[in-house]
Amino acid sequence: MALIDVVKCPLLDYELCRKFPSEDLRIGTQLVVYPSQVAFFVKGGQIYDSFEAGTYTLTSANIPLLNKIINLPFGGKSPFQAEVWFINLTSKLDMKWGTPSPIQLEDPKYNIIIPVRAFGQYGLKVSNPELFLKTLIGNMSSFSTDKVDSYFKGKLLSQLSVAIANKMAKDNISVLEINTHLMDMSEYCNEVINQHFERYGLKLQEFSIVSINIPQDDPSIIKLKEAKDLAARLKITGRDVYQMERSFDVLEGAANNQGTGGQMIGAGMGLGVGASIGGQMGAMAGNMVNTNPNTPPMPPQQTYFIYINGQQLGGQTIPMIQQYIMQGTVNRDTLVWTQGMPNWIPASQLPELANMFMTPPPMPTPPVPPTQQ
Numbered sequence: 621m622a623l624i625d626v627v628k629c630p631l632l633d634y635e636l637c638r639k640f641p642s643e644d645l646r647i648g649t650q651l652v653v654y655p656s657q658v659a660f661f662v663k664g665g666q667i668y669d670s671f672e673a674g675t676y677t678l679t680s681a682n683i684p685l686l687n688k689i690i691n692l693p694f695g696g697k698s699p700f701q702a703e704v705w706f707i708n709l710t711s712k713l714d715m716k717w718g719t720p721s722p723i724q725l726e727d728p729k730y731n732i733i734i735p736v737r738a739f740g741q742y743g744l745k746v747s748n749p750e751l752f753l754k755t756l757i758g759n760m761s762s763f764s765t766d767k768v769d770s771y772f773k774g775k776l777l778s779q780l781s782v783a784i785a786n787k788m789a790k791d792n793i794s795v796l797e798i799n800t801h802l803m804d805m806s807e808y809c810n811e812v813i814n815q816h817f818e819r820y821g822l823k824l825q826e827f828s829i830v831s832i833n834i835p836q837d838d839p840s841i842i843k844l845k846e847a848k849d850l851a852a853r854l855k856i857t858g859r860d861v862y863q864m865e866r867s868f869d870v871l872e873g874a875a876n877n878q879g880t881g882g883q884m885i886g887a888g889m890g891l892g893v894g895a896s897i898g899g900q901m902g903a904m905a906g907n908m909v910n911t912n913p914n915t916p917p918m919p920p921q922q923t924y925f926i927y928i929n930g931q932q933l934g935g936q937t938i939p940m941i942q943q944y945i946m947q948g949t950v951n952r953d954t955l956v957w958t959q960g961m962p963n964w965i966p967a968s969q970l971p972e973l974a975n976m977f978m979t980p981p982p983m984p985t986p987p988v989p990p991t992q993q
Contacts, residue, residue: 628652629706640704662703713743730847743825752821783812927955952977
């Protein structure tokens with residue numbers, strides 16, 4: 621093989637590095653390193669010297685390290701063998717990435733796991749050419765951005781999943797809000813993922829999340845939207861009003877049920893329950909009007925369970941049970957129970973209700989008028 625007089629290597633845009641095709645060099649050979657390149661001399665797997673952009677004449681005088689890899693049996697034009705690697709230092713800014721399968725992200729606000737897909741692009745640059753040559757190239761003759769993509773795609777996506785989840789948890793970002801935080805999230809992911817790439821002499825540039833797609837028909841996203849609507853409703857109306865509305869819904873549903881139990885509850889809604897709810901609303905209104913912080917709150921009204929037609933009905937106050945007695949729904953033998961009682965007892969034995977079951981004394985018999993003579 622003829623000795624090489626000029627060593628140069630124009631790199632294609634997608635190439636990160638390439639090895640010069642010949643190793644047969646000699647003293648006096650011209651080395652041309654283009655702008656945005658760096659060249660390395662390698663012998664026996666060891667890097668001996670590096671050259672930045674410029675034109676060099678290979679001599680032992682101006683490149684002292686050549687004395688370590690050659691002998692000079694032929695004088696000033698001594699031949700020698702060495703690999704010359706050219707590293708491309710330009711940035712590659714059009715690399716695409718995407719998740720081949722959905723990423724499972726847990727919403728930090730509502731603790732619901734949502735499958736999402738993410739897409740974006742990034743740039744890549746060799747930041748440490750010597751480290752890049754030592755850790756990735758090996759015995760390959762060239763290394764392109766496609767190889768970087770195939771080598772690092774799995775690692776990039778796994779790091780990306782962790783980074784997105786951590787950012788969401790750190791800033792309390794819901795999956796439903798994530799697309800409004802793409803810029804901050806892209807910067808955070810760029811910083812996290814770069815820590816892995818820097819170990820190979822590479823650096824990510826302009827890493828960006830273009831979109832995060834949420835499946836609108838997925839059961840988990842429907843559940844998440846319902847949770848968000850509920851949270852917004854509680855925030856607007858207040859927890860007390862919401863609980864009262866839910867009580868109305870439950871009672872209305874029970875009243876619509878078929879059978880004696882439903883009919884009884886329907887009657888209760890019209891009388892005792894209505895009075896109880898009215899009392900609760902009055903107490904809530906009083907609490908909102910009363911701005912004196914020193915006024916003690918009203919104690920909660922005691923509630924009871926009553927056992928009717930094989931059903932236990934809870935949340936019954938004394939006024940409500942009295943209404944049932946007046947309607948004939950509750951009698952003296954109806955069992956009642958409240959917290960603190962060891963067992964159920966007949967309603968007639970409850971002091972608060974006993975007077976409603978007392979039998980009035982018999983009317984006195986009027987005397988027989990005397991017979992007229």
